[in-house]
Amino acid sequence: MYRYDEFDENLVRQRARQFRGQVERRLSGELPEEHFKPLRLQNGVYLQLHAYMLRVAIPYGQLDGRKLRGLADIADRYDKRYGHFTTRQNIQFNWIRLEDMPEVLDRLADVGMHAIQTSGNCIRNVTSDPFAGAAADEVEDPRPWCEIIRQWSTFHPEFSHLPRKFKIAVSGGGHDRAAIRVHDIGLDLRRNSDGEIGFEVVCGGGLGRTPHVGVTVRDWISKPELLSYLEAIMRVYNRHGRRDNKYKARIKILVNELGEATFRSLVEEEFAAQNEREKVILPLAEVDRIEAYFAPPAFDAAPAASPTLDEARRLNGDLDRWARHNLRSHKAPGYTSILVSLKPLGAAPGDATSDQMRAMADIADRFAGGDIRVAHEQDLVLTHVRLEDVPAVFAALQTAGLATANGGMITDIIACPGLDYCNLANARSISVANSIQAAFSDPDLEDMIGPLHLNISGCINACGHHHVGHIGILGVDKKGEEFYQVLFGGRADERAAIGEIAGPGLKHEDIAPALKRVVQRYLSLRSSPEETFIDALERLGQAPFREALYAAS
Amino acid sequence: MPLLRHGRVSSCSRIFSDSGFGDAAASDVIVTLRSFLDDRSSTASRRDDVAVRLRPEDDPRLLANDLDAVSLIEVEFPKYTDGRGYSIAQLLRRRYGYTRELRAVGQVLRDQLSLMRRSGFDAVVFDHPDAEGVYAEAVGELSSAYQGAADDAVSIFLRRRPGASPGGLT
Numbered sequence: 001m002y003r004y005d006e007f008d009e010n011l012v013r014q015r016a017r018q019f020r021g022q023v024e025r026r027l028s029g030e031l032p033e034e035h036f037k038p039l040r041l042q043n044g045v046y047l048q049l050h051a052y053m054l055r056v057a058i059p060y061g062q063l064d065g066r067k068l069r070g071l072a073d074i075a076d077r078y079d080k081r082y083g084h085f086t087t088r089q090n091i092q093f094n095w096i097r098l099e100d101m102p103e104v105l106d107r108l109a110d111v112g113m114h115a116i117q118t119s120g121n122c123i124r125n126v127t128s129d130p131f132a133g134a135a136a137d138e139v140e141d142p143r144p145w146c147e148i149i150r151q152w153s154t155f156h157p158e159f160s161h162l163p164r165k166f167k168i169a170v171s172g173g174g175h176d177r178a179a180i181r182v183h184d185i186g187l188d189l190r191r192n193s194d195g196e197i198g199f200e201v202v203c204g205g206g207l208g209r210t211p212h213v214g215v216t217v218r219d220w221i222s223k224p225e226l227l228s229y230l231e232a233i234m235r236v237y238n239r240h241g242r243r244d245n246k247y248k249a250r251i252k253i254l255v256n257e258l259g260e261a262t263f264r265s266l267v268e269e270e271f272a273a274q275n276e277r278e279k280v281i282l283p284l285a286e287v288d289r290i291e292a293y294f295a296p297p298a299f300d301a302a303p304a305a306s307p308t309l310d311e312a313r314r315l316n317g318d319l320d321r322w323a324r325h326n327l328r329s330h331k332a333p334g335y336t337s338i339l340v341s342l343k344p345l346g347a348a349p350g351d352a353t354s355d356q357m358r359a360m361a362d363i364a365d366r367f368a369g370g371d372i373r374v375a376h377e378q379d380l381v382l383t384h385v386r387l388e389d390v391p392a393v394f395a396a397l398q399t400a401g402l403a404t405a406n407g408g409m410i411t412d413i414i415a416c417p418g419l420d421y422c423n424l425a426n427a428r429s430i431s432v433a434n435s436i437q438a439a440f441s442d443p444d445l446e447d448m449i450g451p452l453h454l455n456i457s458g459c460i461n462a463c464g465h466h467h468v469g470h471i472g473i474l475g476v477d478k479k480g481e482e483f484y485q486v487l488f489g490g491r492a493d494e495r496a497a498i499g500e501i502a503g504p505g506l507k508h509e510d511i512a513p514a515l516k517r518v519v520q521r522y523l524s525l526r527s528s529p530e531e532t533f534i535d536a537l538e539r540l541g542q543a544p545f546r547e548a549l550y551a552a553s
Numbered sequence: 554m555p556l557l558r559h560g561r562v563s564s565c566s567r568i569f570s571d572s573g574f575g576d577a578a579a580s581d582v583i584v585t586l587r588s589f590l591d592d593r594s595s596t597a598s599r600r601d602d603v604a605v606r607l608r609p610e611d612d613p614r615l616l617a618n619d620l621d622a623v624s625l626i627e628v629e630f631p632k633y634t635d636g637r638g639y640s641i642a643q644l645l646r647r648r649y650g651y652t653r654e655l656r657a658v659g660q661v662l663r664d665q666l667s668l669m670r671r672s673g674f675d676a677v678v679f680d681h682p683d684a685e686g687v688y689a690e691a692v693g694e695l696s697s698a699y700q701g702a703a704d705d706a707v708s709i710f711l712r713r714r715p716g717a718s719p720g721g722l723t
Binding site: 010275283289 | 633634635636637639640643647648662664665667668669671672694695696697698699700701702708709710711712713714
């Protein structure tokens with residue numbers, strides 16, 4: 001895991017000091033809210049329905065025990081003893097007073113964290129695969145490049161007042177678990193025909209009001225050229241992106257309005273025009289230095305299967321079911337990654353209490369080399385756990401209330417905070433998620449259904465990524481009443497697709513029963529138990545599911 | 554409103570004219586890019602010591618071949634959130650090699666000053682009772698930078714590797 005050197009440390013401290021000055025000028029009235037707003041936003045401070053919200057950056061979702069304990073301490077001291085993990089692999093605190101913000105930033109800096117560029121029209125926190133460095137299918141660990149991009153994009157003087165926010169995601173080249181095709185820029189590590197590892201560059205993806213799947217602007221760019229190429233894209237966007245309408249200001253609109261070919265030629269022209277002074281120089285030794293932080297731990301030689309675990313699973317049905325849904329394959333034999341669900345029935349998706357954070361930190365330190373990730377599904381991940389240790393990890397997670405056995409299942413719902421917190425929302429998200437969880441709370445039923453991604457947003461800004469759920473739900477306001485539209489067929493992986501709206505919105509109380517009918521229809525139509533919901537949907541089309549959705553009315 | 558050059562209060566007697574040079578001497582006015590280009594295309598006049606004001610949507614490449622005739626470029630920030638001027642400045646400084654005065658005008662607020670300086674602005678029109686003091690404080694808040702830009706800062710990537718040659722991309 002990357003550790004700050006003196007440069008990183010100094011900048012974060014200086015930024016905290018700078019923001020302290022800005023908050024003081026705001027509180028004294030010297031700085032009007034209008035001018036304070038972009039400054040607080042570049043420090044992750046939003047004004048929400050009830051209070052200021054602080055979004056803390058977790059670069060590429062990477063945590064360790066010390067950082068997570070630091071977050072737990074902030075939750076205890078300045079908030080209501082919990083935090084909310086987001087689809088951008090960050091954490092949000094909903095109840096921090098503005099006066100306390102500078103102190104919170106100092107405390108974050110104490111554990112190597114910050115809230116830099118977690119909002120505002122700048123390059124946001126870089127996101128990645130939560131299984132990076134552990135997944136068997138990756139070409140290479142993407143995290144060193146995430147860290148390099150984090151550093152390059154931090155306080156970039158040219159790209160701090162972009163037309164709109166800008167999100168970059170990096171995947172390691174296997175299955176896409178970072179949703180790179182629905183980001184402003186998505187990077188995928190891959191080999192060219194000579195076997196050299198570089199990046200495919202995807203651009204113009206995004207969700208929100210006008211969802212788009214990104215287009216490939218470059219099949220392959222070499223590692224040394226990556227940052228210069230990113231600068232070319234950013235400059236084209238900064239100069240030509242629309243600034244007359246914030247809803248048309250994202251790069252996806254520029255790519256769409258110019259057309260893929262014109263956009264690509266603008267980027268290539270800009271890239272070709274860079275002179276030696278303009279190129280971003282990244283010494284190989286510096287890449288090596290950063291890569292060294294992400295070197296895999298020394299794995300013990302272990303057999304691919306663990307008789308201890310197998311026996312424990314045979315004796316403990318709860319462990320067995322949890323292991324079936326929450327363990328993920330690992331590149332080292334005898335090891336596994338664990339998805340720790342933050343979606344127990346009846347809670348706000350993505351929330352964790354300070355006690356749970358501390359428990360996770362302890363478990364990670366003891367069993368996972370201190371390595372903890374935040375997944376964009378709003379769950380946590382422990383990488384590098386020995387199969388032998390899984391029963392002990394399960395027991396510890398159970399004690400902490402973190403052993404929900406629904407990883408990747410229908411009750412592992414992605415949801416934005418919705419109308420309960422957010423001043424943009426049209427409808428509640430959390431209570432709909434809870435009603436769906438209740439409808440599918442029978443473990444046998446959920447086991448039968450298998451993998452199914454269900455995403456909920458409380459408004460068209462799509463923070464809950466409803467467009468890329470196999471089933472997506474969008475809250476809308478109709479004359480003061482909450483209605484929920486259902487979308488079918490979205491996906492966020494390497495076959496990224498935007499879901500299609502099935503028809504008119506349903507009432508809050510009708511959503512769960514309607515989805516139950518949809519799922520029953522799937523179970524009756526699937527070709528075999530191996531055919532997942534999304535596969536069946538792609539084979540059969542929307543019609544039978546739409547019909548089931550509205551069957552009651 | 555105070556004009557700061559290199560952080561010091563200074564003065565400038567040029568006046569912006571949106572109707573071209575008229576009868577004024579080139580050294581008395583600041584003209585639009587259109588007026589400047591019209592003047593350059595007329596072989597009769599072709600002035601020197603010209604000052605040009607660029608709008609955010611203007612393409613600085615149109616000035617690139619005539620920079621010898623230009624002694625001041627103003628870049629307008631109609632709103633502080635409009636960041637196009639930073640790209641214009643970087644292009645002028647780093648790509649087209651413009652070395653004379655580059656001045657930010659319009660909505661220039663304290664917390665843009667450091668970005669402006671890094672992007673190549675050596676002058677700003679900045680309204681504050683203690684413009685010099687605030688400027689010095691604002692540009693001094695961050696002591697290092699991850700990126701090379703149009704100022705003389707050496708990127709952190711390079712500072713960590715004092716031995717690396719600038720060509721040492723790989």
